Amino acid sequence: MNKQKLVEAICEKLEKDLSVLKDAARATYDAATNEESKPENEYDTRALEASYLAGAQAKRVGEIEELLFTFKNLEIKNFKSTDAILSTALVEVEFEEKRSFVFLMSKGGGVQLNFESLEVQIITPYSPLGEALLGLKVGDVAIVDSTKKVLEYEILSIQ
Numbered sequence: 001m002n003k004q005k006l007v008e009a010i011c012e013k014l015e016k017d018l019s020v021l022k023d024a025a026r027a028t029y030d031a032a033t034n035e036e037s038k039p040e041n042e043y044d045t046r047a048l049e050a051s052y053l054a055g056a057q058a059k060r061v062g063e064i065e066e067l068l069f070t071f072k073n074l075e076i077k078n079f080k081s082t083d084a085i086l087s088t089a090l091v092e093v094e095f096e097e098k099r100s101f102v103f104l105m106s107k108g109g110g111v112q113l114n115f116e117s118l119e120v121q122i123i124t125p126y127s128p129l130g131e132a133l134l135g136l137k138v139g140d141v142a143i144v145d146s147t148k149k150v151l152e153y154e155i156l157s158i159q
Contacts (some may be wrong), residue, residue, distance in 0.1 A: 001090060001101070001116060003057070003076050003078065003088075004076060005115075006103065006115050006120065007071055007074055007076060010103075010111065010113060011068060011071050013066065013113050014064055014067060014068045014071065017064060018064045021060055021061055021064065025054060025057035025058055028053050028057055029050075030090045031046075033047075053155045066079070067108050067111075070106070070107050070108070071108070072105075077089075078159065084136065084139075085134055085136050085155070086104070086134070087105060087106055087125065088103075088105065089103075089133075089158040089159070090120070091155060091157070091159075092157040093142070093153040094128075094153065094156055095152070096151045100121070101119065102120070102122070102129065102130075103121070104130055104133060105123075106124060108124070109122055109124040109126070109127055109130070128144045128146075129144055132144050133153075136155055137155065138153075138155050138156065138157060139155065140154075141154050141155070
């Protein structure tokens with residue numbers, strides 16, 4: 001898997017998400033400041049609720065812009081199978097006979113995309129799996145303590 005192309009695909013996804021969110025934030029802001037949003041009585045909180053939502057959306061726009069900046073300026077390290085897992089590692093793991101790819105990054109945890117017909121999820125070192133993977137190598141097993149049981153992820157490859 002070409003990590004540079006993966007990062008480009010992540011940037012495209014983030015740009016699309018950002019565009020949609022900016023449109024929604026503008027619409028919410030318009031709803032909050034529209035003349036028709038003036039309260040009809042002391043219990044009418046539509047404008048107030050819309051302003052809270054607009055503020056939260058504006059904050060999320062900033063977060064996505066920051067994440068996009070991080071990915072556009074990312075120095076990608078290509079790992080060998082003998083290297084220890086660090087940030088920017090693309091790791092193939094197997095859990096309960098299911099293989100998946102995780103991209104270890106300092107930010108962006110939870111972002112998922114389909115790339116080259118494979119699901120890739122960004123995780124951070126602050127997530128349970130990210131923390132368990134740090135420093136391990138191909139062939140090692142990452143152990144994650146869950147509330148119900150211990151989860152074991154075998155490391156199949158690293159890029």
